[in-house]
Amino acid sequence: MLAEDRLNAIVSMVQQAGSVTVPELAEALGVTPSTIRRDLQTLDRAHRIAKVHGGATSLERAHVTRDLTISERSDLHNDDKERICARAAALVEPDSFVYIDSGSTTLRLIEHLPHLDGVTYVTDSVLHAQHLALRGMRTVVLGGELKPETEALVGPDALATLDRYNFNCGFWGSNGIAAEQGFTTPDIEEAQVKRISMRHTAKRFVISDASKFGMVAPVKFADFRDATIITAGEVPAKYQSMDNVTTV
Amino acid sequence: MLAEDRLNAIVSMVQQAGSVTVPELAEALGVTPSTIRRDLQTLDRAHRIAKVHGGATSLERAHVTRDLTISERSDLHNDDKERICARAAALVEPDSFVYIDSGSTTLRLIEHLPHLDGVTYVTDSVLHAQHLALRGMRTVVLGGELKPETEALVGPDALATLDRYNFNCGFWGSNGIAAEQGFTTPDIEEAQVKRISMRHTAKRFVISDASKFGMVAPVKFADFRDATIITAGEVPAKYQSMDNVTTV
DNA sequence: GGTAATACGCGCAAAAGCACGCACATACAC
DNA sequence: GTGTATGTGCGTGCTTTTGCGCGTATTACC
Numbered sequence: 001m002l003a004e005d006r007l008n009a010i011v012s013m014v015q016q017a018g019s020v021t022v023p024e025l026a027e028a029l030g031v032t033p034s035t036i037r038r039d040l041q042t043l044d045r046a047h048r049i050a051k052v053h054g055g056a057t058s059l060e061r062a063h064v065t066r067d068l069t070i071s072e073r074s075d076l077h078n079d080d081k082e083r084i085c086a087r088a089a090a091l092v093e094p095d096s097f098v099y100i101d102s103g104s105t106t107l108r109l110i111e112h113l114p115h116l117d118g119v120t121y122v123t124d125s126v127l128h129a130q131h132l133a134l135r136g137m138r139t140v141v142l143g144g145e146l147k148p149e150t151e152a153l154v155g156p157d158a159l160a161t162l163d164r165y166n167f168n169c170g171f172w173g174s175n176g177i178a179a180e181q182g183f184t185t186p187d188i189e190e191a192q193v194k195r196i197s198m199r200h201t202a203k204r205f206v207i208s209d210a211s212k213f214g215m216v217a218p219v220k221f222a223d224f225r226d227a228t229i230i231t232a233g234e235v236p237a238k239y240q241s242m243d244n245v246t247t248v
Numbered sequence: 249m250l251a252e253d254r255l256n257a258i259v260s261m262v263q264q265a266g267s268v269t270v271p272e273l274a275e276a277l278g279v280t281p282s283t284i285r286r287d288l289q290t291l292d293r294a295h296r297i298a299k300v301h302g303g304a305t306s307l308e309r310a311h312v313t314r315d316l317t318i319s320e321r322s323d324l325h326n327d328d329k330e331r332i333c334a335r336a337a338a339l340v341e342p343d344s345f346v347y348i349d350s351g352s353t354t355l356r357l358i359e360h361l362p363h364l365d366g367v368t369y370v371t372d373s374v375l376h377a378q379h380l381a382l383r384g385m386r387t388v389v390l391g392g393e394l395k396p397e398t399e400a401l402v403g404p405d406a407l408a409t410l411d412r413y414n415f416n417c418g419f420w421g422s423n424g425i426a427a428e429q430g431f432t433t434p435d436i437e438e439a440q441v442k443r444i445s446m447r448h449t450a451k452r453f454v455i456s457d458a459s460k461f462g463m464v465a466p467v468k469f470a471d472f473r474d475a476t477i478i479t480a481g482e483v484p485a486k487y488q489s490m491d492n493v494t495t496v
Numbered sequence: 497g498g499t500a501a502t503a504c505g506c507g508c509a510a511a512a513g514c515a516c517g518c519a520c521a522t523a524c525a526c
Numbered sequence: 527g528t529g530t531a532t533g534t535g536c537g538t539g540c541t542t543t544t545g546c547g548c549g550t551a552t553t554a555c556c
Contacts, residue, residue: 002269002300002301002303002305003301003302003542003543003544004302004303022504031544034544034545034546035544035545037504037505038543038544053503053504126374126378127378129374130394133394133395136396138393139394139396140393140394140403141391141392141393141394143388143389143406144388144389144391145387145389146377146380146381147381148381148382148384151378151381155388157388157391161391161405161409164405251533270513280535282515283534285513285514285515286533286534301512301513301542301543302513302543
């Protein structure tokens with residue numbers, strides 16, 4: 001097996017499981033733990049995974065639990081997210097201008113995006129931008145101040161840039177989804193970016209697993225009717241029949 | 249078998265399998281590993297496949313080792329760069345607005361930057377922005393299109409943002425430094441960003457090891473007199489005595 | 497809070513992979 | 527026939543990768 005393939009295999013294992021231990025990887029790939037550690041170091045430097053004590057986690061998870069070791073490995077919504085992203089990615093059309101919001105779900109979406117002609121992706125996340133560029137996509141980044149926790153760009157520069165753009169379609173994550181309170185998120189500044197970016201987009205999609213239904217976060221960034229929701233898993237009955245909710 | 253046919257066969261094998269090893273190809277095509285390596289070199293230069301240690305992969309899969317180029321390069325003039333960066337970092341003053349250009353030398357600079365009150369760093373590189381944020385610096389990113397090779401932002405959005413800013417000081421890298429041709433870089437778009445950012449900066453510093461003196465790259469972004477050069481190593485005699493050249 | 501277990505990084509040596517130069521062979525032009 | 531250009535195989539020395547051992551750091555458990 002090519003070393004390059006091994007690195008890719010590690011990345012996809014980490015992406016899929018959320019986190020893996022060094023012995024697990026060594027066993028699965030037929031090399032010694034030493035080699036795995038070196039690989040993890042390489043991938044960490046390349047910002048493709050996050051190396052932690054005991055193994056590696058996906059980048060998205062590392063932001064929430066930066067210094068924690070791999071003790072709990074609950075990736076319940078994993079399969080769901082895969083299906084959601086596959087469906088959402090299929091909605092991108094050739095020659096379109098597409099907005100990608102920051103967040104862990106949309107990061108996963110990027111891995112599923114097809115290579116279509118004439119598509120430009122715009123994002124407010126430097127992390128997402130790197131992944132897009134890595135996949136060979138034409139990528140534009142909003143300007144602005146970088147929030148260290150989420151690697152998202154906020155502030156007047158980000159909003160001013162958005163004001164000049166008009167997107168064919170866009171994909172957002174949301175911490176809360178509720179019929180009355182709409183789509184909500186914990187951060188005021190990020191909410192602003194989400195709100196303005198949505199305002200400049202023709203076809204708006206919120207991608208989320210079922211656990212967010214009924215949740216409400218501090219700041220609202222859009223009305224429930226403002227976007228089509230692509231989701232999977234056990235959606236509460238109340239939402240299942242709504243015509244802007246697509247369950248895959 | 250014609251050499252041309254063999255090259256095509258290699259490409260289609262790589263495309264189909266995603267990756268292959270040198271011995272596999274040699275076996276399948278009935279030639280020696282030497283020939284295969286030469287073929288891979290040819291195809292890599294033509295950007296039809298990506299040559300990696302042990303074989304080749306399709307271009308899409310190749311990104312793991314690809315973006316190590318910056319970190320690899322940064323090991324070259326190691327000691328010199330450390331000294332240069334330490335000296336340059338000491339030039340940042342409290343309460344200032346500082347521009348950091350993209351490039352491997354300026355990336356190293358970031359590790360040396362002090363934690364001063366009231367300092368905001370602005371950069372055109374998403375990679376640099378991440379490192380700044382990781383170190384707890386207040387970080388602003390220019391908007392614009394992301395160039396995959398260098399992770400730098402270019403284009404009208406980047407330039408428009410720069411037009412609104414005025415920096416107290418700034419640090420740039422340069423591929424070529426020559427008395428007559430000035431500071432030069434290989435890329436037209438990046439040169440534009442460098443040029444405009446310099447125009448909005450009061451104290452301009454180019455940080456570079458001695459190897460760049462006398463070199464000329466395709467596009468000029470500033471006159472030789474426009475910046476103070478901080479360097480180390482064996483600077484050509486001609487440049488040693490110039491009053492905007494500081495050797496550490 | 498102390499101790500055992502695990503994980504880590506570093507240096508070393510073997511093995512695999514690599515570039516480079518040289519020799520030969522085939523092909524083509526004059 | 528001679529000369530030149532291109533392609534291929536092979537040997538040599540160098541680089542990269544890998545596994546292993548050991549001292550140190552981190553985590554888990556009582």
